[in-house]
Amino acid sequence: MARSNETFNKKEKEKKRLKKQQEKKEKAEVRKENSSKGKSLEDMMAYIDENGNITSTPPVAGRQNKISAEDIQIATPKYVPExxxxxxxxxxxxxxxxxxxxxxxxxxxxxxxxxxxxxxxxxxxxxxxxxxxxxxxxxxxxxxxxxxx
CATH class of the missing domain: 2.40.50.140 (Nucleic acid-binding proteins)
Incomplete structure (x- = not known):
């Protein structure tokens, strides 16, 4: 009888390689399930509450404050010396x-x-x-x- 060409070490390396491949496929499936692609617009929407914190719940209609565009300052105000x-x-x-x-x-x-x-x-x-x-x-x-x- 002839001896097998595969040694114990080769078999172990092959097992490790296959195990890594399987783990990689499982991780990819988990990432695919948890990804935000394909979600609806409502699921991705973020709101700001009356305290300025970001939340996922829409604001209550009666609590909204009207802000005019002129009141919003994007840059620092100019220094006017007294x-x-x-x-x-x-x-x-x-x-x-x-x-x-x-x-x-x-x-x-x-x-x-x-x-x-x-x-x-x-x-x-x-x-x-x-x-x-x-x-x-x-x-x-x-x-x-x-x-x-």
Whole structure:
């Protein structure tokens, strides 16, 4: 009698391969059953309740609030400066006459704001009380129209 060409190891590998194939088919069937394809529109619909939460139940007809399209803001509102924000006061905390720049410490926020000699309306010294307005520069905020109080 001749020996079989299949060894024990080959048989085990074949069994594992067939088992994997079977598991793969079972998983595919489960995915197919649970997939959302082919559902009706009502099954896929989501609603928002009065608290802003997403639910699957439709809202009650009597509780609906009417909202006009003009009331909805998609972007952030534009910043409109108040009159007291336009002209600020502060104290010159640092001034370098050789290089021509300095910093003003704001009286309200205690924030340091950069200024250049070209934006001065007088001969500046450290610890001078000044009024100024702020404008945005490429490197941040800078003071313009700096005048002594």
């Amino acid at each position: 009159p007291d924000d336009l002209i600020k006061t502060g104290v010159i905390s640092f001034f370098n006459t050789a290089k021509g720049y300095g910093f003003i410490r704001d009286a309200k926020t205690q924030e340091n704001i950069f200024f250049h000699v070209n934006n001065l309306n007088y001969q500046a010294n450290e610890k001078d009380k000044v009024s100024y307005s702020v404008e945005k520069s490429p490197k941040g905020l800078s003071a313009v129209n700096v005048t002594k109080i």
